[in-house]
Amino acid sequence: MTLQLVILTVSLVVNTVLLFFLLKRTKLDKEKEFIINKTRIVSREMYELGNREEFIKDICDTVKSITSSDEFVYFSYDPLDQSLLPEYTDGPYKEQLKRSKLKIGEGFSGYVAKERKGIFMNDANKSSLAKHVPGTPDEQSSLLAIPIIFSGELLGVILQTKLNGKHFTQNEFHLSEIFVNLASAFIAGEKYVSKIKEGFIETLKLLVSTVELKDTYTAGHSVRVSKISELIAIEMGCPENTVVTSKIGGLLHDVGKIGIKEELLRKKKVLDEVETDEIRKHSILGAELIAQFRMFNSVVESIRHHHEWYNGTGYPDGLAGENIPITSRIILVADAIDAMTSGRPGKKINTIEETYEELRRFSVIQFDPKVVETCFKIKDKISEVIKSGVKGDEFATENDFNKIAV
Numbered sequence: 245m246t247l248q249l250v251i252l253t254v255s256l257v258v259n260t261v262l263l264f265f266l267l268k269r270t271k272l273d274k275e276k277e278f279i280i281n282k283t284r285i286v287s288r289e290m291y292e293l294g295n296r297e298e299f300i301k302d303i304c305d306t307v308k309s310i311t312s313s314d315e316f317v318y319f320s321y322d323p324l325d326q327s328l329l330p331e332y333t334d335g336p337y338k339e340q341l342k343r344s345k346l347k348i349g350e351g352f353s354g355y356v357a358k359e360r361k362g363i364f365m366n367d368a369n370k371s372s373l374a375k376h377v378p379g380t381p382d383e384q385s386s387l388l389a390i391p392i393i394f395s396g397e398l399l400g401v402i403l404q405t406k407l408n409g410k411h412f413t414q415n416e417f418h419l420s421e422i423f424v425n426l427a428s429a430f431i432a433g434e435k436y437v438s439k440i441k442e443g444f445i446e447t448l449k450l451l452v453s454t455v456e457l458k459d460t461y462t463a464g465h466s467v468r469v470s471k472i473s474e475l476i477a478i479e480m481g482c483p484e485n486t487v488v489t490s491k492i493g494g495l496l497h498d499v500g501k502i503g504i505k506e507e508l509l510r511k512k513k514v515l516d517e518v519e520t521d522e523i524r525k526h527s528i529l530g531a532e533l534i535a536q537f538r539m540f541n542s543v544v545e546s547i548r549h550h551h552e553w554y555n556g557t558g559y560p561d562g563l564a565g566e567n568i569p570i571t572s573r574i575i576l577v578a579d580a581i582d583a584m585t586s587g588r589p590g591k592k593i594n595t596i597e598e599t600y601e602e603l604r605r606f607s608v609i610q611f612d613p614k615v616v617e618t619c620f621k622i623k624d625k626i627s628e629v630i631k632s633g634v635k636g637d638e639f640a641t642e643n644d645f646n647k648i649a650v
């Protein structure tokens with residue numbers, strides 16, 4: 245992976261130099277400016293933890309605006325199946341085009357993928373190379389396809405169509421080829437960033453399950469706290485960023501316990517003052533651990549303060565009331581609900597009714613009364629999470645992380 249990233253970075257620099265060299269040779273000032281601006285946007289999007297769909301759409305829209313084509317297909321290459329999968333389509337027959345999966349060598353785009361060379365063909369319906377897509381009119385059409393290749397690796401094919409006898413020009417082909425060649429480095433970059441994010445989520449899953457094994461939790465505690473926190477934040481009408489921060493914060497609230505001795509976490513006898521202080525360090529340790537990922541600032545705060553009490557007698561900073569981040573106030577209640585209803589060694593399992601009595605008893609003292617009140621409103625939904633648990637796929641997704649990344 246490291247070698248790939250080095251190759252990618254070098255290639256990005258080379259590609260940028262190449263861009264200016266190639267564009268300097270063309271006398272088309274407006275097109276030059278347009279492509280430079282679009283390349284800048286696409287490169288920036290790759291580095292931001294954005295949405296892949298938006299990223300691909302922007303690349304496609306750029307090529308489309310160079311050629312004024314009527315239809316568009318962005319094929320991703322699947323090396324295992326040696327096929328081209330339509331990932332993004334646009335135009336009057338976009339739904340039909342979504343079903344146009346091709347094998348390498350099959351049809352116009354398959355041919356371009358096999359030959360690894362862009363071509364265009366006006367009045368392509370006369371050619372045996374073009375494969376008719378079922379559900380689209382068999383009318384006069386012109387085709388232009390460019391393979392997306394980076395560092396020798398085929399990533400996909402961009403196919404454009406002009407309908408009703410309209411033709412592509414050599415200049416349109418030339419400019420879209422330059423842009424696709426440049427964008428290929430960023431498409432490859434996006435793929436690596438996406439893989440890194442996937443790896444990051446897998447690491448977090450491992451971290452959470454390690455903490456659960458180490459501590460006295462019942463399996464799935466963190467995911468249940470995450471789900472309950474999300475439900476509360478939604479019901480309170482929190483903005484999306486706060487909802488997702490509550491969800492991810494709920495998931496990671498106790499990761500700092502990775503740094504606490506297991507015998508202390510599992511000790512059944514009453515803890516002395518030193519031992520209590522030691523365990524309490526987990527909220528700061530967890531915040532410091534997640535702070536290594538700078539983009540998750542909001543989650544860091546929610547973890548640090550998930551044991552602050554509403555009356556100011558909690559830890560680590562003794563914050564009170566509204567000074568405690570709302571996400572931490574939510575996670576504290578969600579954590580308490582799951583801890584009481586799932587039980588811990590030496591402690592009895594509370595019924596839902598008993599748990600809600602405790603919430604009311606400690607409202608304003610430990611818990612934010614607004615959060616407690618919300619839990620009463622969505623008692624059925626929370627009970628459902630406790631009774632039936634949550635599925636593995638309810639672990640935070642890449643999309644969740646994208647929403648809170650700064």
Ligand SMILES: [Fe+2]
Pocket residue numbers: 497498526527550551
């Ligand atoms: Fe905790």
